Amino acid sequence: MLAEGLDAFVVTDMKNIYYLTGFSGTAGMILLTEHQDYLLTDDRYIDFAREVVKDMTVISTREPLKEIAKLSTALTKIAFEDSIDFATYKALADLLKTELIPSSNFFMSLRQIKDEDEIKLIRKACQITDQAYSDVLKFIEPGRTELEVANFLDFRMRELGASGVSFEAIVASGKRSALPHGVATNKPIDLGDVVTIDFGCFYQHYASDMTRTIFVGQVDDKMREIYATVLAANSALIEKAKAGLSFADFDKIPRDVIASSGYGANFTHGIGHGFGLDIHEPPFFNQKMTDQLLQENMILTDEPGIYLSNNGGVRIEDDLLITKDGCEVLTQSPKDLIVV
Numbered sequence: 001m002l003a004e005g006l007d008a009f010v011v012t013d014m015k016n017i018y019y020l021t022g023f024s025g026t027a028g029m030i031l032l033t034e035h036q037d038y039l040l041t042d043d044r045y046i047d048f049a050r051e052v053v054k055d056m057t058v059i060s061t062r063e064p065l066k067e068i069a070k071l072s073t074a075l076t077k078i079a080f081e082d083s084i085d086f087a088t089y090k091a092l093a094d095l096l097k098t099e100l101i102p103s104s105n106f107f108m109s110l111r112q113i114k115d116e117d118e119i120k121l122i123r124k125a126c127q128i129t130d131q132a133y134s135d136v137l138k139f140i141e142p143g144r145t146e147l148e149v150a151n152f153l154d155f156r157m158r159e160l161g162a163s164g165v166s167f168e169a170i171v172a173s174g175k176r177s178a179l180p181h182g183v184a185t186n187k188p189i190d191l192g193d194v195v196t197i198d199f200g201c202f203y204q205h206y207a208s209d210m211t212r213t214i215f216v217g218q219v220d221d222k223m224r225e226i227y228a229t230v231l232a233a234n235s236a237l238i239e240k241a242k243a244g245l246s247f248a249d250f251d252k253i254p255r256d257v258i259a260s261s262g263y264g265a266n267f268t269h270g271i272g273h274g275f276g277l278d279i280h281e282p283p284f285f286n287q288k289m290t291d292q293l294l295q296e297n298m299i300l301t302d303e304p305g306i307y308l309s310n311n312g313g314v315r316i317e318d319d320l321l322i323t324k325d326g327c328e329v330l331t332q333s334p335k336d337l338i339v340v
């Protein structure tokens, strides 16, 4: 903050507040200043806040913005997170009457690099995801609906220690698998369907995110070819990902594999993303990002896909921990073509 010339920072994103303090209520704000930091929350959370937040002054209030205005009267350059809604911004501007500096990624840039404890929790979230996937393979059969499969995964991951899903599970069967984000519906899975399953959990606040594509009863040659291409793209990135690789190459390496097989136009989304406390966090990737480099202890998804509206789609997604010399694949579920 000093380096950026800031007197104070108003933190409103609950994930950032958790990251800074370990406080995980649904309401709270933080005011950071040079000599003292404040966590403002209301009576519902005050005991919990006092228990977990030892290095900030914890204040109970139902009007945190007014409190922040009182605490920062002598300060002039106050940053705020530009993700706040307009009403909050307007109230803040009216109360503070000073220079407000919008900030996009101040804390997110810290969150991109995971520490040892965070890696442990994400590793565990991935293990739960792997186990639930292994179990759901025995559950999937013709006649089960996509929603039943999604609910099975949700319940199973909670049984294994997850606090919930990290996002609404995608279970897309038959031609619906060509929808990259086909959230589960009441459609029954049919014999001969391809089924794309993209899901994950939160374990002690940290996410996992995995996709596997399987086949029910049979698989035709076209889908076999597509599957092999997507798997080759996923594997090519695992082979090359390491600290120092450019963001541009992170996208280019797997995308080239798919393009050289003639399906470039059918890979319609980004190659991957960071995740942690949020299921989608920076970094994101494109081929213009030649001067940004992977760093040790980033955790990134590797999720190439090919989608053909008349046949169906295939996506394979793993979670990679970037290391000095390579990467560790945190999701360990098998990727051989599976027909259940």
Ligand SMILES: [Mn+2]
Binding pocket: 209, 301, 303, 317
């Ligand atoms: Mn993902």
